[in-house]
Amino acid sequence: MDKQLFEEVDKYISRLLANEDQVLKDVITSLDQAGLPQFSVSPSQGKLLQVFAAMCGAKNILELGTLGGYSTIWLARTLPDAGKLITIEFDDRCADVAEKNLAAANLQSKVSVRRGKALDVLPLLQNENAGPFDLIFIDADKPPYTEYFQWALKLSRPGSIIICDNVIREGMVLEENHPDEKVRGVQRFNNFLSACTEVNATILPTVGMKEFDGMAICVKI
Ligand SMILES: C[S@@+](CC[C@H](N)C(=O)[O-])C[C@H]1O[C@@H](n2cnc3c(N)ncnc32)[C@H](O)[C@@H]1O
Structure with a gap:
C-alpha cells in the first residue's frame, strides 16, 4: 500500500462524508492569496473534529492555532445557538484572514479569535473563567505541546475531550534525540x-x- 492509495x-x-462547501474551499484559497502555509487539517480530519464535538454535545470549545479558521469552522458548525468557540492565534496575518473567513461562514457571533x-x-482565559471547555483542540506550535496540554487539563472538566494534532510526525517520533524541535x-x-x-487517551x-x-485523543477522567 502506498501514499497514493491512502490519498485516494x-x-x-x-466525497462521501466530509464534503467541503464553498466557504471551506474559500478558506483554503484565502491562505494562498495571503501567502500563508497550507497547514490546515484535511477535510476528513475537520469532519473527525466535528464528530467529536457533536459526540460530547460541545457548547464551549477552545482551539490553539487558528491559521485561516478551517478547523475552527468545522468545529463551530456543531455548536448550538448559544455555543461559543475561542481560537488562539499569535500571527496577526492569520488572525485577519481567519476573521474574514469566519464572517463568511456566518460564525462571527459564536467564534472569537484571541490574538x-x-x-x-x-x-487570561483562566482569569476570565472562560472554561471549562467541553472540547479543546491543540494545533499550534509543537515545542510547548506539554504546557498546552497542562493548560487544557486546567481549563477542562471530567468528560471534556482534548485532541492534539501532529504527534507522530511521519514516524519521526520513533527516533530518539531527533534534531527537530517539533519532533x-x-x-x-x-x-x-x-x-x-x-x-x-490514545x-x-x-x-x-x-x-x-x-x-492524540483524550477524555478527562
Ligand atoms: C497548524 S496551524 C493551525 C491550523 C488550523 N488549526 C486548521 O487546521 O485550520 C498552526 C497555527 O498556530 C499558530 N501559532 C504558532 N505558534 C503559536 C503560539 N505560540 N500561539 C498561538 N498560535 C500559534 C500559527 O501561526 C498557525 O496559524
Whole structure:
C-alpha cells in the first residue's frame, strides 16, 4: 500500500462524508492569496473534529492555532445557538484572514479569535473563567505541546475531550534525540501523556492527503 492509495481513500471518504462547501474551499484559497502555509487539517480530519464535538454535545470549545479558521469552522458548525468557540492565534496575518473567513461562514457571533501567544492568552482565559471547555483542540506550535496540554487539563472538566494534532510526525517520533524541535516537542508531550493519570487517551494514526501523522485523543477522567 502506498501514499497514493491512502490519498485516494481519503478523498473517497471526504466525497462521501466530509464534503467541503464553498466557504471551506474559500478558506483554503484565502491562505494562498495571503501567502500563508497550507497547514490546515484535511477535510476528513475537520469532519473527525466535528464528530467529536457533536459526540460530547460541545457548547464551549477552545482551539490553539487558528491559521485561516478551517478547523475552527468545522468545529463551530456543531455548536448550538448559544455555543461559543475561542481560537488562539499569535500571527496577526492569520488572525485577519481567519476573521474574514469566519464572517463568511456566518460564525462571527459564536467564534472569537484571541490574538497572542497561546501561553500568554491561556492564563487570561483562566482569569476570565472562560472554561471549562467541553472540547479543546491543540494545533499550534509543537515545542510547548506539554504546557498546552497542562493548560487544557486546567481549563477542562471530567468528560471534556482534548485532541492534539501532529504527534507522530511521519514516524519521526520513533527516533530518539531527533534534531527537530517539533519532533522533540511532541515526543516530550507523548511521554507526558503516557504518564498522565488525569485522562484516558490514545493516539490515532492519520494517513491520507496530509503527511502521515497522528492525533492524540483524550477524555478527562
Ligand atoms: C497548524 S496551524 C493551525 C491550523 C488550523 N488549526 C486548521 O487546521 O485550520 C498552526 C497555527 O498556530 C499558530 N501559532 C504558532 N505558534 C503559536 C503560539 N505560540 N500561539 C498561538 N498560535 C500559534 C500559527 O501561526 C498557525 O496559524
